[in-house]
Amino acid sequence: MIARGTSPINICTLALLRSLHTSPPPPPTTKAGFAVLLRSASSRPHLKQIHALLLTTGLSHKNSLLTQLLLSLISIPDMSYARHLFDDMHKPRVFLWNTLIRAYARTNLPGDAIALYHDMRRLGVRPDSFTFPFVLKACADLLDVWLGMAIHSLVIKFRLVNDAIVQTELMIMYAKLGACDSAENIFESMSSGSKDLVAWNALISSFTQNGHADKALRLFHRMESAGMKPDSITLVSAISSCAYLGCLERGRRLHRRIKEEMLESNVFVDNALLDMYAKCGSMEEASKLFGEMQQRSIVSWSTMIGGYAVNGDSQRALSLFSRMQDEGVQPNHVTNLAVLSACSHAGLVGEGKEYFSRMLDPKVEHYASMVDLLGRSGHLEETYNFIKSMPIEQDAGVWGALLGACTIYHDLELGQLAADEVFRLAPGIPSYHVLLSNIYAASGRWDDVQKVRENMRGNHVRKVAAYSSVELDGEVYLFHEGSHGQWKEIYKKLDEVTTVLRGMGYEPVTGVVLHDVESEEKEAAVRTHSEKLAIAFSLTRMKSAGTPIRIMKNLRVCNDCHTFSKYVSRALGRDIIMRDKNRFHHFKDGECSCRDFW
DNA sequence: GTAGGGTTAG
Structure with missing residues (x-):
């Protein structure tokens, strides 16, 4: 009898145990038998048992079975066991190296992916066109521009630089490393055959995500002039660029075109439109679209709640949040930030505290938001105590929020203390230096204002031009x-x-x-x-x-x-x-x- | 048997 609530995995394991220990038929002895068993396995203990069985049957020299086992382990994922198995395999082919590098890159272990690439090279295995996309993704995640360039040179050495997918991955890597020019150069060097929709989209979205919205929109226009029809992914990037720039007219035009020309659309596109309307200050249009949407995700709700909050309509933000909960939608950490932001912008201290107390697993940004809320209301002592009692480590944002409050309420002493912490954690953010300078200026301490300026110069921190x-x-x-x-x-x-x-x-x-x-x-x-x-x-x-x-x-x-x-x-x-x-x-x-x- | 592009905050 299987207990109620037992998960399918456990049912599977139990079935296997029963087949292994309590009742015949006996374990398989053929390759085909193992293949069947492997296809039904989905948990670590299960796979481990199959591995043990395989070793006892003398079939373990069959690399195809081990490969299948390895693929199953990666899909769980259980990387350490997968690696153990991989290290025991005899001369794995490039396919397996690629698969394991990919698995590391995907499970947020980019350093391991690169290390494995080096192991592979040491053993003289030649990388192929599948290898580099994974390796390049790992370089991007490591934010290591020198490594990225070194790998780029290997791409050239192995004559894979004309592979469209490798080129796309190179563009994405350079953009992520802050070298949008290099990404653009790669795009321009691609043959017209290689410049497919994905390549266009990759460069457009790279521009959008790296603060070059104007370039993204120009490229979007060029793409259409070149006769390419935008898909939903192109549209998301183009709409996001309008949001960033505050281009309501252009955003509206895209929205109209999606409807009139029946362009490909989905919940991502709708969410981007909601965000565009919110960031252009038109919650009326955002709300209209939200009402019409066929499908909504948590991003849709968070965007609307955050949109009302920054547009100064905290009541609508909070009532939408309550409607969301009534509909059984679970908030995520971004929704929670939006809710706190609504309280903060309206000075709703009591409500903010209440929401915060109900949040599961608040993160450092939620604490920073609470500091902002408490600090703006003028309870500086309480705010400071709140920071000191945090169960997680403070970051520059937390102390920066206190510094901001001290600027409003002319609290020089606490402001200096907060500034010391901010500069210790993040010395290079200009706005915090300016805040401190303003506190000094408000107290007429011009010598200290001068010192802040010198300190900025000394640390090569430059004010952002307005x-x-x-x-x-x-x-x-x-x-x-x-x-x-x-x-x-x-x-x-x-x-x-x-x-x-x-x-x-x-x-x-x-x-x-x-x-x-x-x-x-x-x-x-x-x-x-x-x-x-x-x-x-x-x-x-x-x-x-x-x-x-x-x-x-x-x-x-x-x-x-x-x-x-x-x-x-x-x-x-x-x-x-x-x-x-x-x-x-x-x-x-x-x-x-x-x-x-x- | 493996490969590339997208939304909220920060």
Whole structure:
């Protein structure tokens, strides 16, 4: 009698044990008999017994049976036993070497994959076209650019450099190692016969995933001009690029084309579209699509919840989360981050604590999110104690969240402490240096501000240049801080608008700009911040008041630009939707959706 | 008997 709840594997094992020990027929003695047995085996003990049996029958010299056993072990996967078996085999052929290298590369043991490749070479086994895709994947996972280049030279040496799959894998490796130019060069060197859809997709997605969304979209366009029809994977990359750039118009056009031209679509494409709408500040369109979707995954739910959170609609975020649970969908760690983010952006401390306490296995990023939530609410002492009581090791993100809170609440002492920890763990992140500098500046400690700057110079940490962008008629316009002689029209508009706003009570913030983590503390710089230029530009070009002005900013919006935008929305009756590094600001009738809490 | 491309956060 088999107990209720026994898994199929156990049933299998029990059946085998019964056949081995309690009842005839006897164990197989032929190759065919073992093959049958192997096909039904699916657990380590089971396979181990078969191995032992094989050794007693004298059939173990049959490499084909051992190969099948090895393949079964890899599929479990039980790499250490597989390796043990492999080491006992007599002169394994290249197929088996490849299979084992692949298994290591796939089970997140890239170092072992490379080591095995070297073993194979030492024994004089010649690699074939199947070997290198696995080895190259391992190089990419090791993030070892020198090793990658060395393997590339071997690809050339073994005359496999014209193999389309090897070339594709080389592109992916170089892109992952941060050498998108090399990836592009490989693509350009491929023969037109080799440039199939997968090769195009590999380069497009490499650009997308490595922050070159504009190049990805250009390549996508080139691909279509070359007569290739995009499939769902191409579309995911193209839509994600629109999301990254905040190109709502282009994203919408792709969505329309998918419907009208019946392009290949699936839940991945829909999720990418949801994300695109969320990242372009249009939760109305995201919500419409979400309602129409035939199939939803946890990514769909997480994207929507996170989208509402960053767009400042915490109520919808949390009610969607509760609906998700009602439908029996289990949250993952990204969903949980989205939920905490919703609480954080709305200052819902009690709710955040409640959700956090119910999370299974919170990770360091969930702790960082809690630090952000507690810290923003001003309970700095409690926040510090929370960090100290963490059962897992803190990372720079955790201390960085505390540093951010100290900047808001002018806590110099705790801020310095947090900064020390941040710089110990991650010395090279510019925004944290700027935060510390801002704390000092707020206290008038200009000597310390100077020291932070020197420290940055000494460590070759450079501030990220601020910019804003606007999409108009499918074109993206970039604006950088400061003076641009060629933008006369924009400056004229800016002066005109500022005069109107001043008449309504707007006063530029000329002192220390507390939330401004990236700009110089100078009035002139504040006056020509990139977001103001982008707004002025939009006002000159977009005459219809019915369409909101959409601005994307790579860093956080400063206090003065935030106030400025609120005034514009009221004085000129223009809605402004601004995405900054952390969240969205929807300005309407003189108010912001973030309720000045960001 | 083995091979290449995709979504949420960070």
